Amino acid sequence: MTGDANYWKEKYLDSLQQQEESEAQWNSRMDVLRRSLTRTSMAAEGQSQGLDECLQDLRKALHKDHFERFLEEITPRLEKALLEFDQQRQDRIQHISQSLHQLAAQLQQTNPAPRELRKALKHFPKRLDERVGQWSELQSLLQELESLQRQALLPTPEPAKKAPQAQQSAAAKEQRGFWQRLFGFPWWRSSSQPKKVVDTTSVAVAPSTAVSEPELASVKPDVTEPETPQPEQQLTPAPLEPKPIEPFVQPPADVAPPAVALEPLLEKEVNSEPELAAVSIPSLRLPAQQREIEAESTPTGPLIPRDDSAPEPLAETAQPLPASMPETAVSTDTPAGDLSPTDTLAESPPYSLLADQIEHILLGLLDNLCLVDHWQAQADVLRRRIKNGLNWYELVTVLEDLACLLHALPLFDRQFEDYLKQLNDRLAIMQDSLNQVQLGRSQTSQATVAFDSCLRQQVEGLQTSVEQATDLPSLKLLVEERLESIVSAIDSYQRQCQENEQQLEASLTQLSERLISMESLSSELQGHLEEQQRKAQFDVLTGLPNRAALNDRLEHEIQRWKHNASSLLLAVLDVDHFKNINDSFGHLAGDRVLKILAGRWQEQIRSSDFLARYGGEEFVLLLPNTDLEAGLTLLERLRQSTEECPFHFKGERLQITVSIGVTGFTADHSTEEIFEQADQALYRAKNSGRNRIEHQ
Numbered sequence: 025m026t027g028d029a030n031y032w033k034e035k036y037l038d039s040l041q042q043q044e045e046s047e048a049q050w051n052s053r054m055d056v057l058r059r060s061l062t063r064t065s066m067a068a069e070g071q072s073q074g075l076d077e078c079l080q081d082l083r084k085a086l087h088k089d090h091f092e093r094f095l096e097e098i099t100p101r102l103e104k105a106l107l108e109f110d111q112q113r114q115d116r117i118q119h120i121s122q123s124l125h126q127l128a129a130q131l132q133q134t135n136p137a138p139r140e141l142r143k144a145l146k147h148f149p150k151r152l153d154e155r156v157g158q159w160s161e162l163q164s165l166l167q168e169l170e171s172l173q174r175q176a177l178l179p180t181p182e183p184a185k186k187a188p189q190a191q192q193s194a195a196a197k198e199q200r201g202f203w204q205r206l207f208g209f210p211w212w213r214s215s216s217q218p219k220k221v222v223d224t225t226s227v228a229v230a231p232s233t234a235v236s237e238p239e240l241a242s243v244k245p246d247v248t249e250p251e252t253p254q255p256e257q258q259l260t261p262a263p264l265e266p267k268p269i270e271p272f273v274q275p276p277a278d279v280a281p282p283a284v285a286l287e288p289l290l291e292k293e294v295n296s297e298p299e300l301a302a303v304s305i306p307s308l309r310l311p312a313q314q315r316e317i318e319a320e321s322t323p324t325g326p327l328i329p330r331d332d333s334a335p336e337p338l339a340e341t342a343q344p345l346p347a348s349m350p351e352t353a354v355s356t357d358t359p360a361g362d363l364s365p366t367d368t369l370a371e372s373p374p375y376s377l378l379a380d381q382i383e384h385i386l387l388g389l390l391d392n393l394c395l396v397d398h399w400q401a402q403a404d405v406l407r408r409r410i411k412n413g414l415n416w417y418e419l420v421t422v423l424e425d426l427a428c429l430l431h432a433l434p435l436f437d438r439q440f441e442d443y444l445k446q447l448n449d450r451l452a453i454m455q456d457s458l459n460q461v462q463l464g465r466s467q468t469s470q471a472t473v474a475f476d477s478c479l480r481q482q483v484e485g486l487q488t489s490v491e492q493a494t495d496l497p498s499l500k501l502l503v504e505e506r507l508e509s510i511v512s513a514i515d516s517y518q519r520q521c522q523e524n525e526q527q528l529e530a531s532l533t534q535l536s537e538r539l540i541s542m543e544s545l546s547s548e549l550q551g552h553l554e555e556q557q558r559k560a561q562f563d564v565l566t567g568l569p570n571r572a573a574l575n576d577r578l579e580h581e582i583q584r585w586k587h588n589a590s591s592l593l594l595a596v597l598d599v600d601h602f603k604n605i606n607d608s609f610g611h612l613a614g615d616r617v618l619k620i621l622a623g624r625w626q627e628q629i630r631s632s633d634f635l636a637r638y639g640g641e642e643f644v645l646l647l648p649n650t651d652l653e654a655g656l657t658l659l660e661r662l663r664q665s666t667e668e669c670p671f672h673f674k675g676e677r678l679q680i681t682v683s684i685g686v687t688g689f690t691a692d693h694s695t696e697e698i699f700e701q702a703d704q705a706l707y708r709a710k711n712s713g714r715n716r717i718e719h720q
């Protein structure tokens with residue numbers, strides 16, 4: 025064979041080998057494809073009969089030679105079956121969604137007692153449609169519903185005095201509502217109430233709404249800046265003696281309330297309504313920008329109503345970002361006067377950025393508390409809540425519970441410990457000083473004894489000399505010698521006395537200086553403690569007394585009510601559709617609304633009344649010595665003034681309303697029941713269309 029022929033022969037053999045290899049590769053790929061298709065078709069089986077038939081045909085075809093021919097025939101049938109199946113699936117989702125909505129609505133109609141449960145029921149349908157489409161979510165949805173249903177259909181637990189303790193605590197675990205959280209703390213165990221083992225787990229009840237809510241990105245500018253001090257009556261509980269009650273002061277009807285606009289800081293446009301002044305919400309800006317803005321703003325300053333006749337600004341200056349907020353979270357290029365609600369939301373850094381730091385601090389704080397059994401259990405519950413992760417609003421309730429814990433416990437143990445240590449050191453120094461004084465005194469008395477014996481010796485010697493004297497000149501000499509000795513003893517005694525006296529005086533001066541410094545240390549500490557106590561009693565956002573303060577005040581008011589046999593009303597005020605305000609205008613605007621409303625309501629009540637922020641958009645008003653008729657008149661005024669409060673956003677009028685539930689204390693109802701009644705009344709007000717008052 026020629027060289028040329030060899031060359032072609034080898035080339036042929038090579039290409040034959042290549043072809044064999046690609047055939048083997050092709051076959052193996054086909055095999056993988058066949059197996060995957062078979063498995064997928066088996067996995068997809070069981071969804072619909074039509075689809076199953078197609079899949080079975082597909083599997084049979086896959087095992088035939090030249091199965092692609094069969095596939096061509098099966099594919100259109102498969103497509104049709106899939107489309108039908110998808111339609112069935114959509115119908116099924118819709119059906120499930122409808123049924124779950126109906127179930128939730130029915131449960132809502134059962135009007136379950138705890139408010140938290142009602143809220144959870146209200147929130148349940150909100151994300152239902154979105155979740156029901158994901159099969160993986162279905163199980164957890166059904167579990168949630170089952171749990172809500174169980175809670176809603178459980179009988180309301182008997183009041184504390186009637187129910188056996190074990191049953192009561194089991195029921196309390198199931199049904200913990202808005203007010204029951206309040207009863208986790210001991211204020212309500214007044215002497216006339218039956219003693220109850222406090223359910224320590226009650227502190228742990230995070231509002232169920234908070235759990236189901238998405239984490240809200242928000243900045244609370246007021247957190248770092250304390251409010252202007254409140255009148256004295258709010259700081260300390262009123263004394264128990266009966267006080268003359270001030271009449272309700274009706275605001276003059278012709279005074280238009282100043283407008284409150286939720287507009288951007290640099291809004292320059294003139295408000296079209298002349299009687300209304302524009303006020304801006306605090307915008308999220310860097311401190312330097314903030315200063316520039318403040319310099320540029322109107323003479324009344326930013327956030328202050330433009331209405332000169334307004335007695336005092338309803339709003340405050342914008343706050344810079346908290347130091348711990350990353351600056352990247354702030355959009356600095358937003359044009360002035362162009363802050364849209366979405367901008368506000370976008371600018372809010374998520375809580376998760378700070379969560380670790382905050383949670384670390386809180387856990388550290390809890391670890392440092394020296395607590396006894398019962399309180400330790402509450403602290404453990406709080407610790408668990410923190411470890412489970414918080415969002416902004418859960419953080420608020422955790423902080424409130426922590427404040428309650430600190431407030432109710434032997435206050436500020438550590439400070440006392442330090443104080444006692446210092447006191448002990450100073451007492452030791454004083455002890456030294458006293459010892460020195462004692463020493464000085466004993467030295468003085470030793471000197472006196474020595475002087476006395478010296479004098480006696482000299483006098484005795486003189487006596488002997490006189491008795492033994494034989495001639496006058498020697499006697500004279502002897503007497504002179506003795507007298508000299510006596511005079512020098514007197515001198516040395518005097519010197520010794522003087523020295524001792526000086527030492528004594530110095531020690532006494534030192535002692536009194538130390539006493540003075542101890543006194544000032546103790547009054548400094550006292551002032552510090554009082555300040556801490558005062559802070560622990562106030563809500564930082566609204567400046568109103570908080571839940572801890574409400575607990576204290578309630579105890580006093582209930583005692584006073586019993587003592588005076590007068591009437592005591594309790595009202596719960598809840599801003600309507602507050603979530604919508606947050607969602608539409610941003611959480612900062614929501615915060616501003618709460619602050620402004622709190623200020624307005626506070627202005628309209630008597631100094632003997634007590635308004636507290638219970639948490640979130642919920643407020644509690646105590647009206648001592650007020651019958652239902654007078655109470656309803658006042659509450660109607662608060663409701664109306666809320667409705668009329670001229671909030672604005674971007675020049676548009678924004679109406680905000682409040683629903684109120686009110687009830688009176690009666691001898692045959694426990695405090696817990698009174699709260700529950702007010703809460704029920706509020707629920708009725710919400711269900712009957714909101715912006716109204718209901719009483720029970």
Ligand SMILES: Nc1nc2c(ncn2[C@@H]2O[C@H](COP(=O)(O)OP(=O)(O)OP(=O)(O)O)[C@@H](O)[C@H]2O)c(=O)[nH]1
Binds near residue numbers: 602639640
């Ligand atoms: N801006 C702001 N929002 C808060 C604060 N505390 C709670 N919230 C929010 O207030 C909202 C309360 O919403 P819901 O409980 O659904 O009640 P609502 O929207 O007022 O509806 P109704 O009470 O039924 O009229 C939730 O979205 C909370 O996240 C706060 O301090 N500031």
